[in-house]
Amino acid sequence: xxxxxxxxxLWSGLRQVSGDDAYERYLAHWQERxxxxxxxPLDRKRFFKAEQARKWNGVRxxx
Amino acid sequence: xxxxTAVRTIxxxxxxxxxxxxxxxxxxxxxxxxxxxGETINSLWFIVxxxxxxxxxxxxxxxxxxxxxxxxxxTRATPAERFNDGRDFVxxxxxxxxxxxxxxxAGPGPLIGPTLAAQFGYLPGTLWxxxxxxxxxxxxxxxxxxxxxxxxxxxxxxxARDELGPIGGIAALIGVMMIMVILIAVxxxxxxxxxxxxxxxxxxxAATIPIAILIGLYMRNVRxxxxxxxxxxxxxxxxxxxxxxxxxxxxxxxxxxxxxxxxTLALMIIAYxxxxxxxxxxxxxxxxxxxxxxxxxxxxIALAVAIVILRPDxxxxxxxxxxxxxxxxxxxxxxxxVFITIACGxxxxxxxxxxxxxxxxxxxxxxxxxxxxxGAMMMESFVAIMAMIAAxxxxxxxxxxxxxxxxxxxxxxxxxxxxxxxxxxPVTVEQMELLAKEMGEESLFARTGGAPSxxxxxxxxxxxxxxxxxxxxxxxFAIMFEALFILTTLDAGTRVGRFMLQDLxxxxxxxxxxxxxxxxxxxxxxCVVSAWGYFLYMGTIDPxxxxxxxxxxxxxxxxxxxxxALCVGTTILVKSGKxxxxxxxxxxxxxLVIITxxxxxxxxxxxxxxxxxxxxxxxxxxxxxxxxxxxxxxxxAPHLIFNDRLDAxxxxxxxxxxxVLVLDMLRVCYCAVRGHKHPPLSEAPHVPSRLxxxxxxx
Numbered sequence: 001x002x003x004x005x006x007x008x009x010l011w012s013g014l015r016q017v018s019g020d021d022a023y024e025r026y027l028a029h030w031q032e033r034x035x036x037x038x039x040x041p042l043d044r045k046r047f048f049k050a051e052q053a054r055k056w057n058g059v060r061x062x063x
Numbered sequence: 064x065x066x067x068t069a070v071r072t073i074x075x076x077x078x079x080x081x082x083x084x085x086x087x088x089x090x091x092x093x094x095x096x097x098x099x100x101g102e103t104i105n106s107l108w109f110i111v112x113x114x115x116x117x118x119x120x121x122x123x124x125x126x127x128x129x130x131x132x133x134x135x136x137x138t139r140a141t142p143a144e145r146f147n148d149g150r151d152f153v154x155x156x157x158x159x160x161x162x163x164x165x166x167x168x169a170g171p172g173p174l175i176g177p178t179l180a181a182q183f184g185y186l187p188g189t190l191w192x193x194x195x196x197x198x199x200x201x202x203x204x205x206x207x208x209x210x211x212x213x214x215x216x217x218x219x220x221x222x223a224r225d226e227l228g229p230i231g232g233i234a235a236l237i238g239v240m241m242i243m244v245i246l247i248a249v250x251x252x253x254x255x256x257x258x259x260x261x262x263x264x265x266x267x268x269a270a271t272i273p274i275a276i277l278i279g280l281y282m283r284n285v286r287x288x289x290x291x292x293x294x295x296x297x298x299x300x301x302x303x304x305x306x307x308x309x310x311x312x313x314x315x316x317x318x319x320x321x322x323x324x325x326x327t328l329a330l331m332i333i334a335y336x337x338x339x340x341x342x343x344x345x346x347x348x349x350x351x352x353x354x355x356x357x358x359x360x361x362x363x364i365a366l367a368v369a370i371v372i373l374r375p376d377x378x379x380x381x382x383x384x385x386x387x388x389x390x391x392x393x394x395x396x397x398x399x400x401v402f403i404t405i406a407c408g409x410x411x412x413x414x415x416x417x418x419x420x421x422x423x424x425x426x427x428x429x430x431x432x433x434x435x436x437x438g439a440m441m442m443e444s445f446v447a448i449m450a451m452i453a454a455x456x457x458x459x460x461x462x463x464x465x466x467x468x469x470x471x472x473x474x475x476x477x478x479x480x481x482x483x484x485x486x487x488x489p490v491t492v493e494q495m496e497l498l499a500k501e502m503g504e505e506s507l508f509a510r511t512g513g514a515p516s517x518x519x520x521x522x523x524x525x526x527x528x529x530x531x532x533x534x535x536x537x538x539x540f541a542i543m544f545e546a547l548f549i550l551t552t553l554d555a556g557t558r559v560g561r562f563m564l565q566d567l568x569x570x571x572x573x574x575x576x577x578x579x580x581x582x583x584x585x586x587x588x589x590c591v592v593s594a595w596g597y598f599l600y601m602g603t604i605d606p607x608x609x610x611x612x613x614x615x616x617x618x619x620x621x622x623x624x625x626x627x628a629l630c631v632g633t634t635i636l637v638k639s640g641k642x643x644x645x646x647x648x649x650x651x652x653x654x655l656v657i658i659t660x661x662x663x664x665x666x667x668x669x670x671x672x673x674x675x676x677x678x679x680x681x682x683x684x685x686x687x688x689x690x691x692x693x694x695x696x697x698x699x700a701p702h703l704i705f706n707d708r709l710d711a712x713x714x715x716x717x718x719x720x721x722x723v724l725v726l727d728m729l730r731v732c733y734c735a736v737r738g739h740k741h742p743p744l745s746e747a748p749h750v751p752s753r754l755x756x757x758x759x760x761x
Contacts, residue, residue, distance in 0.1 A: 013158060014291070015291065016155070016156065017159050018290045018294065018353070019288075019290050020291045025149065025153070026149050029147070029148075029150075029153075033147075033149070045283075048282070048283065048287045048288035049345070051150065052349050053344065054150065054151060055344075055349070056344040056348060056555070058559065058562070059417060059555075059559050060167060060417075060421065061352070061551060061555040062167060062170050062172070062407075062414060063170045063246050063250070063411065
């Protein structure tokens with residue numbers, strides 16, 4: 001039980017650091033904040049496109 | 064609630080005992096490193112000294128800064144909480160932010176600087192890495208992250224403009240653009256020197272491009288956003304590419320396709336840089352960044368594990384005779400050049416660009432700033448210590464043979480070993496040939512730049528720790544790993560330079576300011592690429608190795624950026640009425656101003672031709688006029704003379720910009736203390752945090 005818990009934590013941490021779960025987090029945020037609005041959330045592909053464009057618009061890497 | 068983070072007073076006896084033990088252990092490790100003479104010293108002492116110094120610095124100094132100087136306030140809502148949009152501003156777990164921040168700040172710098180500075184011996188670099196990080200670099204990152212968080216994640220340039228006024232803002236903007244150009248040129252030169260006449264290295268590095276494109280397509284079209292999957296496939300392909308490079312190297316016809324000299328490779332990198340800068344990010348830059356980040360963190364962890372398992376002996380003496388300025392890798396005395404050569408790993412101004420702007424938007428709580436700002440820089444400093452170990456466990460004769468340019472030690476192997484042995488670092492032609500053969504290279508002489516010697520050091524450590532007999536594989540793995548993230552920095556830097564240039568030109572010609580207008584993209588990218596391409600190409604034809612002039616220039620510009628960040632930090636401290644704590648940023652700033660000024664002065668006016676740009680130009684011009692130059696150098700001499708003068712102009716610019724900023728800071732601080740008119744603090748108003756602790760901090 002405890003072991004499973006830690007592996008799960010490690011895995012979700014890894015997904016979060018790498019941005020693997022970015023779309024899920026976006027959906028959760030959307031449900032929480034914008035669900036009542038008369039709009040649809042972005043689909044996975046369009047979200048990822050927008051996300052990459054946003055991420056690379058500035059200083060992201062150092063020497 | 065309500066009580067800002069306080070320095071927990073140590074009351075428990077066991078805690079007093081523990082910290083006393085750590086202090087004694089740390090002091091004896093540092094003392095052992097510093098006082099050891101003659102006998103070789105085990106690298107474990109470096110690790111112990113580093114860990115103890117970091118532990119004490121983090122536990123006490125960063126706690127003091129957090130509680131007394133900056134007064135972190137956990138009850139105050141961060142920008143991530145106030146502007147939470149689920150994407151840009153997101154309250155994020157502190158370990159995740161730490162990972163992002165560390166991946167962003169740690170690049171090739173902390174690996175290369177210590178490798179080059181090892182020419183002075185292991186001691187000066189090691190001490191500077193430890194002390195510089197704990198009292199300077201970590202503090203800079205910490206305060207910049209904090210002040211940017213309090214200003215809604217504003218960038219360093221914006222903060223300089225708000226807090227100091229327009230002069231500070233302009234100096235920061237131009238400074239950042241200049242440093243970008245020099246940084247990319249010098250990193251490009253490191254890659255070129257690693258690939259020159261090495262079909263294995265060149266083909267492996269070339270293979271990273273199609274692999275990155277493949278992963279880019281996969282993550283965009285096949286399985287959108289599945290970052291971990293894509294990265295795993297990419298890393299596997301990269302490892303196959305290292306093995307495939309070995310096959311190409313043994314193939315008589317294929318190897319010719321990948322065998323180039325320095326200037327040709329430089330032109331290829333320039334062409335690549337242009338294409339990469341105008342191509343869409345998802346195609347090349349983003350997937351390559353995922354791959355390089357995973358590779359980087361994996362390799363750094365593997366190196367730490369290998370060093371701890373193996374505990375190799377350090378072969379380099381504590382100090383070499385080259386502290387007098389006659390060093391073969393770069394000219395210049397111990398002071399100030401060790402402090403310029405090692406920028407990243409001790410104090411790196413570039414970090415302030417990441418610590419302002421990107422990271423503040425993710426912080427869930429102000430309290431995390433200490434761990435992320437101070438802690439991540441400690442990690443980078445530790446990477447620098449490992450690079451120092453990897454460079455100094457090599458036989459010093461081998462180290463100098465790999466890193467000394469032909470212009471200093473002579474073009475043939477026999478000349479080079481005779482010269483290096485005469486310095487008291489015995490090395491033989493057979494030894495170098497055997498080593499080159501083991502590493503799967505034609506020759507390892509004159510591979511200036513740090514990457515090949517680091518790769519030899521890493522390969523010998525890895526192969527002894529994880530499997531004998533794979534030396535050539537490990538060597539090319541190390542080269543591929545360095546090239547991978549150097550090329551990422553090159554792409555990303557060119558793109559940032561382009562954005563800045565577009566921003567700047569947009570003030571004059573509005574159309575050029577539109578970042579998505581293709582003619583403007585092409586034009587500004589070409590400008591940025593030709594700027595760094597020029598320095599890169601000149602570096603490859605420079606008989607003194609290019610690194611000799613470019614790396615100090617990079618160090619000076621990087622430290623200048625750090626000075627800008629610390630000027631902003633000091634100004635804010637003084638304006639917030641914390642004059643008595645202004646020394647926290649003021650002391651590292653003073654030190655930086657001293658070292659950048661003296662290094663810049665020497666690079667400008669030293670009569671020694673290997674140090675002073677102007678005296679080198681004069682020397683060459685005199686020889687040219689007297690007809691004393693050999694015919695093969697005749698053609699390049701006018702270019703080299705011009706290049707020296709250009710380098711001198713750049714150095715003068717960095718020097719003047721630093722002083723303008725410092726004087727501007729003193730003016731604003733004086734006005735603040737005396738109550739005269741000055742730009743007001745631009746801190747965002749206090750909004751209480753409403754995040755439930757357990758939820759955010761999980």
